[in-house]
Amino acid sequence: MKVSFLGAGAIGSMFAALLKHYAPDLDVLVVVRGAHGQAISESGEIRTLGPWGTRSVPIAWSFDPADVAGSDFVFVTVKSQGTAEALQQAGDAIGDAVVVSIQNGINDQAYANHVAPERLVMGMTTTNMAVREPGTVSMQLDGCTLFGPPIGLNSIAAAEKVVELLNRIHVPGLEFLPHSNILGIRYNKLTINALGYASCLSASNFMTEALFHRPWRRVVGRAIVDECKRVYSAVGIQIARIPGRSDLSRLENLMLALELPILDKVVQLGLRGKFERSPIVFSLYQDLERGKPTEVEHINGQVVRLAESAGIHAPVNREIVSMTHELEQQAAATFYARQDVIDRISKLTAS
Numbered sequence: 001m002k003v004s005f006l007g008a009g010a011i012g013s014m015f016a017a018l019l020k021h022y023a024p025d026l027d028v029l030v031v032v033r034g035a036h037g038q039a040i041s042e043s044g045e046i047r048t049l050g051p052w053g054t055r056s057v058p059i060a061w062s063f064d065p066a067d068v069a070g071s072d073f074v075f076v077t078v079k080s081q082g083t084a085e086a087l088q089q090a091g092d093a094i095g096d097a098v099v100v101s102i103q104n105g106i107n108d109q110a111y112a113n114h115v116a117p118e119r120l121v122m123g124m125t126t127t128n129m130a131v132r133e134p135g136t137v138s139m140q141l142d143g144c145t146l147f148g149p150p151i152g153l154n155s156i157a158a159a160e161k162v163v164e165l166l167n168r169i170h171v172p173g174l175e176f177l178p179h180s181n182i183l184g185i186r187y188n189k190l191t192i193n194a195l196g197y198a199s200c201l202s203a204s205n206f207m208t209e210a211l212f213h214r215p216w217r218r219v220v221g222r223a224i225v226d227e228c229k230r231v232y233s234a235v236g237i238q239i240a241r242i243p244g245r246s247d248l249s250r251l252e253n254l255m256l257a258l259e260l261p262i263l264d265k266v267v268q269l270g271l272r273g274k275f276e277r278s279p280i281v282f283s284l285y286q287d288l289e290r291g292k293p294t295e296v297e298h299i300n301g302q303v304v305r306l307a308e309s310a311g312i313h314a315p316v317n318r319e320i321v322s323m324t325h326e327l328e329q330q331a332a333a334t335f336y337a338r339q340d341v342i343d344r345i346s347k348l349t350a351s
């Protein structure tokens with residue numbers, strides 16, 4: 001069986017390497033580019049860091065998307081904005097493969113011209129991976145990865161096949177599950193990302209320097225979550241609960257607990273050390289650090305577009321989009337001060 005990963009950066013390289021390690025009988029191909037791709041092509045392996053330590057996994061690689069030809073499964077792990085281009089480059093080589101998105105953001109339109117809905121599986125992962133240096137990927141956070149049908153289809157048959165495949169990976173804390181309301185799951189995660197991306201604007205640790213910081217939490221954090229929920233309600237999107245810790249309602253409970261005087265101290269004491277040692281490294285932060293275009297249009301920008309479709313406004317998410325684009329125009333690794341972010345959002349919410 002051939003399994004390809006189209007656009008193997010942090011997520012694609014890690015899942016490909018784990019799959020090849022635990023299921024060596026599979027033909028696993030990574031389609032790569034850039035410095036990371038160059039390093040993999042020179043060593044013929046992906047170096048992985050995680051709770052298992054350091055492990056190098058020999059892997060088949062290609063710089064040509066058309067080399068996915070003959071695949072049974074093609075995982076698409078490019079950033080949302082690169083989806084249409086990657087599918088176009090792979091073209092007819094995708095053949096009858098089941099195409100599986102493991103991406104953030106709502107990018108279904110990009111698939112519509114390339115993949116029949118019955119062969120398309122939409123995924124959402126709560127794990128956190130990063131390219132540490134070219135050729136090396138790390139897992140910061142384990143968690144579940146859920147799969148379900150694209151918008152307009154009800155069958156989870158193809159998603160179940162994907163789960164069966166990925167269940168060959170045996171890493172404690174990594175779980176693969178089918179879900180019939182994957183759109184509700186994706187919007188749950190999109191909201192967490194919309195919030196997290198705001199913390200990236202000031203390169204703040206999402207937990208210890210953003211959520212734990214009362215002014216940021218009250219002015220920026222609460223405003224983003226409330227605005228997202230208002231927009232979903234206006235367009236009829238039903239959020240589905242994400243199993244495990246990375247769920248919006250759990251995050252909101254944490255925000256509430258941080259408002260209570262004694263509980264606030266207990267929670268911070270319990271979590272501060274863990275998140276200082278092992279911060280969540282958002283993919284948007286990784287992009288800003290490297291001076292790459294970000295996915296903000298598919299996350300906060302999606303909330304803005306949904307709001308427009310319902311004839312309402314989403315000024316807070318719009319501002320996060322604008323500020324991200326401002327940083328994209330600057331030299332790599334330019335960030336705002338946290339107070340600048342608070343001030344810009346508070347100007348909107350005060351008016």
Ligand SMILES: NC(=O)C1=CN([C@@H]2O[C@H](COP(=O)(O)OP(=O)(O)OC[C@H]3O[C@@H](n4cnc5c(N)ncnc54)[C@H](OP(=O)(O)O)[C@@H]3O)[C@@H](O)[C@H]2O)C=CC1
Binds near residue numbers: 031
């Ligand atoms: N990293 C994480 O922890 C998480 C990421 N996600 C989501 O998963 C998706 C993938 O993210 P991530 O792995 O971090 O992103 P990366 O940027 O690390 O990986 C994407 C890779 O695809 C390459 N690429 C883009 N277009 C093509 C193409 N046409 N042909 C070949 N290669 C291509 C990119 O190259 P280049 O760099 O040159 O553009 C890059 O190496 C995103 O939607 C992200 O939001 C979701 C949860 C967690």
Ligand SMILES: CC(C)(CO)C(=O)C(=O)O
Binds near residue numbers: 192193246280284
């Ligand atoms: C929330 C997080 C870090 C992983 O689940 C993510 O989605 C991202 O890096 O964009």
